Amino acid sequence: LSFTLCSLSGVPLMRLLLFSTALAGAAAQSSPFPSINQTGTLELGLPKLGFSEPGSPSFFTMPFNASRQLQLYLTPLSGNVDLYVSAVDPKPKGDEWSGGSSDFSTHLYTSDKAGLEADSVTIEARALCGDAGACPEEVHVGVVSSPLAVAAALFQLTATQLDTDSSASSGTAVTLSAGLPLDGSLAETEEAHYMFVVPNASDDTVLTLTVITAGDPDLYVSVGPALSDPAEQQVWPTATSGARWSGNAFGGERLLVPAAELREEAAGSCEQPSGCALFLSVVAYSQTGYELLAEQKSAEHPTVLRANRPASKQLEADGWAFFDYPVLANATGVLLTLTSLSGDADLFASWSQARPGIGSLSDDTYMSQSTEAVDIIRIEAGGEDWPTSLPAKLHVGVQAYGAAAEFTLLGAEPGGTAATVLSAGQPLVAELRGGDWLWYSFTPAAEGVGAITFTLTPLSGDPDLYVSQEPTFSASERWTCAEPLFGAPTCAASLEAAGATDQVVFLPGDQLYCTACTYRVLVAAATYTSFSILAQVGSVPGGGSVLGGGGKGGGGGGTDDAPVTALLPNIPTRGSVSANEYSFYRVPVSSTNRSLTVRLTSLSGDPDLYASFSELRPTEHTAEFHSGELGDDALFLSHYDPRFCNGTREGDAGCSLHLGVGGYVVNASYSLAVSFGEESKLSLISGQPQEGSLEAHAWQYYTIALGGGDVDQIVVSLEASYGDPDVYIKACPPAPPPPPGGHA
Structure with missing residues (x-):
């Protein structure tokens, strides 16, 4: 075994800047987006791209139909904006509004969620018309930069209507624009409809449905002639009829619509002057918030x-x-x-x-x-x-x-106060300069999700983790998280030593446990650091799903709706699983020309490792590969194995490896890591052992993250289960933090 320590930054980066004092075209534009608006009339189902800045709100009008329920949805693309609606004030901007109730004298409804959370209002006809039925002809909408915002904001504003006596499935269909994401939210069993006019029928189209808050929306797609009004579409695709392309995996969806299939299914409509369109149905099987995006692969x-x-x-x-x-x-x-x-x-x-x-x-x-x-x-x-x-x-x-x-x-925005949205099971990597911090937000948004876990893995330096339910939680309050000054705690902290993983876990019944809240997460560092951060939900406190019938220890239930966490290459993920349960992971495989190794290191208990290229959630009964040794487990998957990537050998296309970690008899905690090829360098986390195995004369490389000047010594322990491995350590001068302006 070879241990190498060659960069205290842990994440070596190359930055090359070619610059000139002349910025061709960039500064000359009055607006970088040609269809940007600060005023105008909203049309049903047609998102309006708008712009607002502090002191300069945007105002719109909307015709009102008394027989229908009005819905307004605000998708922030940048910045923090709030939504105000009035029947009498042509410029509603929230001057008189305070607290959590509506002011019916000037503002019918308000929505002022923080940061990039979508704002929405639903307006009943009787609220505007009153008992006398005196309905206004139009309503007024104000989009205002938050009082806490110092920067401008870019947004999309969408208006839809529903029949007052029907379900959400009969609402206005929304037109999608290529490359412009739209937010949406649905209650259980509700559905929403969209139309995407295909710009280029000779190009593949990609549809991406991303879960922003917990839930399970599915996507169904059909094709037909483009319509001037998507409301003219009579039949929308569903799980049982009309869908040519569909995605019903748990969580988000990504659908590829090949150009050849599109033209074949469109039966000549793509060649007509009006062109062809994709008709989309988003169906929620549990309460969910999502982002929907339509793109074409040529990136025109x-x-x-x-x-x-x-x-x-x-x-x-x-x-x-x-x-x-x-x-x-x-x-x-x-x-x-x-x-x-x-x-x-x-x-x-x-x-x-x-x-x-x-x-x-x-x-x-x-x-x-x-x-x-x-x-x-x-x-x-x-x-x-x-x-x-x-x-x-x-x-x-x-x-x-x-x-x-x-x-x-x-x-x-470096040093900004806006919070980056975390999606369950999706790790993010970031860096911090000494004395800086970054904000994140996470909304579980569904009952019964079980444990809520935040994990901070250092790649260099010594970041610390703070989590609060309070929307106004500030960096100056983080010192009270570890030791509350008085009363009940309003936040939690994890302040592990340099190089160690920080983790905050909320279990059902904990004082800070809340599935309907938005958690505000702060990562702070005294010295330059880089890290990965991950938010997870688990159906039970162990973070897993019950083993299928006949598994170790029996047990009922299933794994079909268990959450799946993405793994980053060479970065260990710490996890836990209760007895007779599973936790699941996904490993993107970019090439069929490189073998890979999965290492499961037991920290407590006896977890077992299951893997498959075809089963999304492999178990003891469905896995193609399995390691069930006492203690640590490892799988080496050769790219020469005919099962590798399901035998795909077309060019250098990739696939996904799916992993299951099963608890056996007792609760278990573990470290899970995946690496590709022979020259990969695994990150070592302080106090967290890593399993490994080597053939004769082979090498394995590692890096370790160091904190600031408070590190007095480094102890590396190598324990051999068999054979005689040796360890070598090399220290290099610390890499400097990234310079201002991106200069090399």
């Missing part, structure tokens, strides 16, 4: 990258994805973080080049081409490469280098 319409909202994509080998990130007034800078879940994705950004990284590079191109799991570009406001006027648009490109890749891209 770049995707709008929402501030503080991670965007996830899959790319073929050497494929590209492009984004536009809005940079609004008073922004303190831009921080782009690219996390490769599989493969090696590279990151490019430019103010002037619409497709940065393609062809010759412009003078204002930023690049980060690390071979590690994370790429970061930081641009400070006020630098010589910063636009001279805002708003502006930062163009972002991501390339899957050499092999297929799955990645998460996050755009944020």
Whole structure:
């Protein structure tokens, strides 16, 4: 065994900046989005792209139909905006509103959720018309930057109507635009309808349904002639009829609509002047909040990258994805973080080049081409490469280098107060400079989710974790989390030593346990640090799902609705599972040309390891691969095995490996890690052992994260189960933190 310590940063990054004092085109634009609005009339089912800044609200009018229920949905793309609706005030902006009730004298309804949480209102006709039936002809809508906001905001505002005596399934259908995400929310058994007019019928279309709060929405899709009004569509696809493409996996969905299948199913309508359209039904089998996005693979319409909202994509080998990130007034800078879940994705950004990284590079191109799991570009406001006027648009490109890749891209404002939205089971990687902090938010949003767990894994430095239910929880209050000054605690903290994993767990019955709340999460660091953060929910306190009948210890129930957590390569994940239960994970595999190793290290109890390329939740009875040794377990999966990626050998396409960790007889805790190839470097977490095995003359490499100057010594212990492994340690000078402006 070889132990290597070669970079105290833990995440070596390469940043190259080519800059010029001239910003071609970026600063000259009055608006980076041509259809942006601050006033106008809302049309049913047609989202309005709007802009608001402190002191300058946006106002819209909406015709009112007394026989129908009015719904307004506000999707923030950047910044923090609130929603106000009035029947009498043409410019409702919440001046008189306070507290949690509606002011019927001027504002019929208000919604002022924090940060990037979507605001929505539903207005009953009788609330406007009264007993006398004196109904207004229109209502007025104000979109106002939050009183706490200092920056401008970009948003989409959507109006729909429902019959007052019918279900949500009869509501107005909404038109989707390529690359513009829309938020939605549904109660159990409700459904929503959308139409996407296909811009290019010769291009593949990708539909992504992302769960923002816990729940299980499914997606059903049909094709037909494009309609001027989607309400003209008589039959919408369902689970039992009309759906040509569908996704009904637990959690989010990603559907590929190949161009050839689209044209075949459209029966010639794509060649007509009006073109063809996809008709989408989103059906909720439990209460859920979601984001829906329609894109085409050629990326003729770049995707709008929402501030503080991670965007996830899959790319073929050497494929590209492009984004536009809005940079609004008073922004303190831009921080782009690219996390490769599989493969090696590279990151490019430019103010002037619409497709940065393609062809010759412009003078204002930023690049980060690390071979590690994370790429970061930081641009400070006020630098010589910063636009001279805002708003502006930062163009972002991501390339899957050499092999297929799955990645998460996050755009944020460094040092900002906006919270990045965490999705259950989806880890995010970030970095902090000394004395800085980052905010996150997480909403379980469903009853019966069991344990709620926040895990902070250091990749370098010593980050600390604080979690609160209070929406006004501030960084200055974090010192009271470990030791409350008086009364009941309002937050919890995990302050482990440098290099150790921090974890906060809330169980049903705990004082801070709440499934309907939005948790506010703070990560703070005294010195430069990088880390991964993960929010999880479990159906039971152990975090798993009951073993199927006949499993170890018997037990009833099933695993069909158990949550699945994504694993980052080379970064161990700490977990726990109760006796006779399972916890499930997913490993994106970018290439069929590299073998992989899964290591399960027992910290307590005796967990067992199950794996499959075909079963989403492998168990003792369905797994293709299994390791059930006493104590630690490991699986080496050779890419020569005919079962690898279900035998896929077309080019360098990837797949997903699904893992199950089963508890046996007693509760168990463990560390789970996956690595690819022979040269991978696993992260070692302080106080958390890692299982390993080697053939004769083979090597395994590791890195360890160090904190600041409070580290007096490092102890590395190597215990051999058999054979005679040796350990070697090398320390290199610490890597400096990323410089301002992204300069190398």
